[in-house]
Amino acid sequence: MFERLRGTRDFLPNEMAARKKVFSSIKKTVEEFGFFETDTPAIELFELYSIKSGEEIIEELYAFEDKGGRMISLRPELTPSVVRVLVSRAKELSFPVKWYSIPRLWRYERPQSGRLREFYQLNIDIFGSDDPRADTEVISCAIKLLCDLGFDESDIEVRISDRRMLQEFLLNIGIEKYHDVLKIIDKREKVSQKDFKEMLLGLKISEPQIKEIDAFLNSKGNFLESIENLSSSHKEEGISQVIESLRRIAQDLNDRGFEKFITFDPSIVRGLDYYTGMVFEVHDRKREFRALFGGGRYDNLAELFGGEHIPAVGFGMGDAVLELMMRRKNIWPEEKVExxxxxxxxxxxxxxxxxxxxxxxxxxxxxxxxxxxxxxxxxxxxxxxxxxxxxxxxxxxxxxxxxxxxxxxxxxxxxxxxxxxxxxxxxxxxxxxx
RNA sequence: GCCGGGGUGGGGUAGCAUGGUUAUCCUAUGGGACUGUGGAUCCCAUGACUCGGGUUCAAAUCUCGGCCCCGGCCCCA
CATH class of the missing domain: 3.40.50.800 (Anticodon-binding domain)
Known part of the structure; x- marks a missing residue:
């Protein structure tokens, strides 16, 4: 007898039936937003991932050498593949491009609650537009598809921030090594106040600077209100530009009726080196599970892959956490064949x-x-x-x-x-x- | 890679502290009975102590190690 590989799942017909219902609900919503479905190979050249990733990420790839001596990896995420396609076909595509996909992905990690070695992830992306309305579309779509699955604002929270804003803010108070500081800010929720402060002190950030950072990070709350407060207290040129585009996103999301879902939270950073502007995460309100979505703007990935400049915004949502959350709320479809x-x-x-x-x-x-x-x-x-x-x-x-x-x-x-x-x-x- | 908790028929479990008959019960599966109305009931059958070493007259039970599962750390694209 053989056993399933660690971190993988078998879907029996009744389980498959439930999953199909969830996926078709998602597809329906996403297509109502004008996204088209795509797919790409499950295997890619190893370099597609090593080009922009650190050592730890590479260690988590399912990689092997093929018979032609090439290093191959199972895809751990979809974005590099989509950007690869986009760069190679940019001439024939008409922009903006709105694509989605629900690929199977593989990551050689230690499985935990809501994290597996093989899983599905919904990906949606808009390429070619740097307009805040593209950001709004992506965030709205995320919220709407959750609503169509049966969630409401009492279940989920969308937390939004902007990497440029953080960067500009840190520059304004005289901090240049913002990379390291971002990493610490990202950890803020997990560590104590004291440890947070000590980590910053370790980077030779001064006490007054830490006070400023704290104040800034505490400006979280209602998206539009927070942004308007910030805009009156931060008139510096670089930062006010960013604030204006965030204000437009916030206003537009309010007009679409999503205000109650959204919190402005400058401590949201997401994994480094990838995002260039707006970033967001979706969590369950009780924080019982890990993040359900992560996404944001990544305007320079196409260039990094040797293409022209193509602004992009999108997100990924794993199926494992989604299932846990749906089961908790009792909205996971009945597992029944008919x-x-x-x-x-x-x-x-x-x-x-x-x-x-x-x-x-x-x-x-x-x-x-x-x-x-x-x-x-x-x-x-x-x-x-x-x-x-x-x-x-x-x-x-x-x-x-x-x-x-x-x-x-x-x-x-x-x-x-x-x-x-x-x-x-x-x-x-x-x-x-x- | 590190830390904790676990592994008993296909699924769910009892037994384990205090070692000792044929390893408990439910469910599922296969067959049968009930003259062709039956989703029921009854009968029969298949089927398990994660693997390996140690202690012992004797190990599911105690002990050590491997494997695997669950959770946490790291990381999270």
Whole structure:
């Protein structure tokens, strides 16, 4: 016997049915926002990931050498692949490009709650526009798809910040090594006040500077209000430009009715080296789980890949945390398979059954029948386990008079009708699943 | 890589402190009975102590190690 590889999952039909419902809800919402689905290979050249990543990230790749001596990696994220496609096809594409995908990704990490080695991740991106409305579209889409799955503002919180704003702010108070400071700011929620301060002191940040940083980070709250407060207290040129574009995003999100979901939180940083502007995260309000989404602006990745300048904004949402959150709220779909009709047989009625099967299947019904030579009782048991909505009993005796029995397995009602009548207008008797 | 908690039929479990008959119960699965109305009930069957070493007359039980699972740290693209 073999076992599943660590951090991977098997999906049995009932589990698959639930997952399909969730994914199709997501796809529907995203497509309502005008995104088109794409896909890319699961394997890519190792360099696609090593070019911009640190050692730790590379250690977490599923990588191997192929027979041609190339180093190959399973994709750990989608963005490099999408940007690769974009850069190589930029000439033929008309911008803005709005693409989405739900790829399977692989990361060689230690599995934990909400983190696996193989998982799905919804990715949506807008390329070609640096307008704040692109940011708004992406954030709105994130919120809307969660709403369509059954969440509301009491469940989730979108926290937004902007890397440029932080950078400008730090420059204004005389801090130049903002890289290191960002790293510490990113950890702020996890460490104590005291440790936070000591880490900053370790970088030779002065006490007054730390006070300023603290004040700035504490400016979190209602998105639009926080931004307006900041704009009156920060008139410096660099920062006020950033604030203006954030103000437009905030205003637009309010106009779309998403105000209650959003918090402005300057301590949001996200992983380094990737994002260039607005960044956001989505969490459950109780902070029971790890981040559900992460995303933001990454305007220079295309150039880094040897293309022209293509501004970009997008996010990724893993399926593992989503499932945990949906289960917690009891909105994970019922794990159940269903068919429209099961045909139970008594005696030798093969010819008639074949005709019924073919006719109904051609009309688009999901139909199954006994191929185990079970007795009637066991056939009915099996039909129920299959989740059949209706049961058709075709028996030798009744068939001599042209009759069959149709039972609704949900209500238990049954009726004897003629085979001819049933086959000629099945829609009178059956409804389709889904 | 580090730290903690765990592994008993396909799934869920009892037993483990205090070693000692045929390892408990539920469920699932296969078969059968109930004259072709049955989702029920009853009967029968299949099926497990994570692996290896140690202690012992005797190990599911005590002990050491490996493997695996769950959670946490690191990291999180």
């Amino acid at each position: 068919i429209d009709l099961f045909i139970a047989t008594i005696g030798n009625v093969e010819k008639e059954v074949s005709k019924i099967l073919t006719s109904l299947r051609n009309s688009g019904y999901k139909v199954d029948f006994d191929i185990m030579n079970r007795n009637l009782s066991n056939q009915i048991k099996f039909a129920n386990k299959l989740g059949a909505k209706s049961l058709l009993i075709v028996g030798e005796r009744d068939l001599k008079e042209g009759n069959i029995t149709l039972r609704d397995l949900k209500t238990g009602n049954e009726a004897k009708i003629t085979l001819e009548e049933f086959v000629s207008s099945p829609s009178k008797y059956l409804t389709k699943v889904l």
